[in-house]
Amino acid sequence: MTTLQLSHISAGYGKRIIVCDVTLTVNAGEVVALVGPNGAGKSTLIRVISGVVSARSGQARVNGVDLLRASPAQRAKLVAVVPQMIHLPDAFTVGEIVLMGRTPHLPFWAAESKHDCEVAWQAMRRTQTESLMDRRADELSGGERQRVVIARALAQEPKVLLLDEPTAHLDLKYQVGVLELARSLAQEHALAILMTMHDLNQAAVYADRVALMRQGEIVAQGTAKAVFTAEQLSSVYGVRVAVSEHPAHGTPLIAPIANGNGKHPVL
C-alpha cells in the first residue's frame, strides 16, 4: 500500500519558519484536502514534498523512500505536482508538454520511446486532452491548461499527486470537473492525493480527510465532520461561521456570519 508519510516536517525561508512540525499520512486511493488561511503554509508544504523548498527537519517518505534525500528524478517518479500558477511556454504543443512528464523516467540524453508516447497518450485520454494534442499552450483556456498539466502529472506515473489549489481561477463547472477527476484518479491509479484548497465546502465533499493548518502547524486532521466545527473554524480563520449539513451529502456546510457592524476581525 502506497502512502505518503510526513513526520515532523519543518521548513521555511531564511529565518522565517513557514511549516512547523507537520505530521500527516495520505494513503493510496485517498484524497486529503489541506485547508487553512492564506499564509498558513499549505503551498510551502507542497513545495517541500516536491523538493522545491528544502526541509529544516523531519521526514517525508513514499513507500519507504526518503523523499528529502532522493535525487530529483527519483522523487519525480514518486511525486507529481500540479502547481497553482501554471506557466507553460507559448510555442510548445500540448503533446510536447504532456510528454515532458516522462522526464524522470528517461536518462537526460535519451529521446522518448514508443512506450513513453503510449503513456502520455493514455494520460491525455484520461484527462480528455487528446483532442488538444496539436494545440499550442498559448491557445489553451484556464481549464484546459489545468487538465494538460494533470495529464503531464499522470504521465509521470507517480504514486503521489499534489495539487496546489486546483480550483483557483476556474468556473464552477471546471472546479467540479477537476475535483471529480482527482477523486476518480485516486481510485483508479491507487494514487495518494494531497490538495490544498480554499473552499471548505468542496473540501468536505471531495476529500476523504481534511487537515486544517494555521501558522505552519496542522491544528486538526480527520474527517470533515470532525474537523470543520464552528468553534475550530472560527478560531483558525478569525471569523464567525455557521456549520450546517449538506442537503445531498450530509457533509458539513460552512457559511460565514456577517458582523453587520463594519468591523472585520482582519481589517
Add this chain to the structure above:
Amino acid sequence: MARAPLNALGSADTSVSLVPGRWHAVGVFGACVAVLIVAIVVAVAVGAIPIPPIAVVEITLSRLLALPRPAAYPDTYDKILFDIRMPRIAITALIGAALAASGSTYQGLFRNPLADPYLVGVASGAGLGATLAIAFNLPATPLGLGAVPVGAFLGAIVTVAVVVLSAQVGRTTPVSTMLLAGVAIGSFASAFTTFLMLRSPDGLRRAFNWLLGGYTGGGWEPFQIILPYLVIGLVVLQLNARALNVLQLDEEQARQLGINVERLKLTLVTAATLMTSAAVAFGGLVGFVGLVVPHVLRMFSGPDYRRLIPLSAIGGAAFLIMADLVARTILAPTELPVGVVTALTGAPFFVLLLRRLKRSVF
C-alpha cells in the same frame, strides 16, 4: 480505437513522436544544409580572382578523392582555394555555428528572447583579455598563437566564471541574478578596457580592429583550435536539449519533473561559454548572429531545442559565410568588419520577419 491515433503520433524510430511536423522539420534541415552548401561554394568562388564554381567543385573533388588534378585550371587556383579562401570560410563557418548555437541556448536558459551569446560577460571579458594582451605587448604564446586570441579566450572564460560565482545565492544560481551580475561585471570589464585603450593610443587601433570582428591569423590553425570546442560544446548542448525544453516550463516545474536544474544551468553555461569564447578569440565580437539566427529558425522549426540547436549551428555557419563574403567583396579591396555586415543585413531582415509574425515563437 485506442490504437488508431497512436499511428498518427509516429513510431518508435523517431525521437519526437508526440511532436508535430516531423517531415516539416526534415524539410527545414534540408533547406538549411542546402543554403550552407551554396554559401560555401559561392564564397569560395568569389573574390579578387574569381574562380568558376565548376572549377571549385572539380579541383576540390579531385583532391578529396586523390585523383590527378584537372589540368585545365591554373596552379594558382589551388593556392587560392586551399590556402586562402577555404581556411577562412571554414573558420567563419565554425564561428557562425558557435555563436548561433550558444545564442539559442542562452535564449532558452534565460527564457528570454533578447539573450545572445554575450549576455553573461563573454564579450566584455574577451575585450578586456585582448586589450590586456595588446597593452602589455605580450609575446606570442608557446603554441605559436598570437597573444590576442589567447588573451581574449582566457578573458572571456574568467569573466563568465566570475559572473556565475558572484551570482550564486545559497546553493542556487538564479538566472535573474546571473543576468544582473553579467551586466555589472561586464560594465566593469568594459570600463577597464577603455581605460587601458586610452593609456596606449597605439594599441587602441589594434584592439578596436579585433573587437569589430577582424580576423587575426591566417591558415588552418584557428580552425583546428576552434573545432574541438565547437564539437564538444555542440554535443553537450544537444545531449541536454530535452532538459532545456523542460526548463522552458519554469525552474520549479522542471525540478518537479526530475531535472537537476542547477547542474543543467551550469552545464549549459559552461558549454556555451567555451564555444563562444573560442569563436570570439578569432572572430572578434560579431554581433547579431547569435540573436537573430535562432529566432529566424524558431519561426520555421518550432521551439524544440533538440532541433533548434543543430539548426542554429548550420544556419549560423551559412549566415556568417554570406556576411563575410559581402564584407570582403562589397568595397574590395577594402574589407568591412563582418560585424557591420551582420548588423546591416540581419536587422532589417529580422524586423521584416517580426512584422509578418502573428504569434510568439518562443
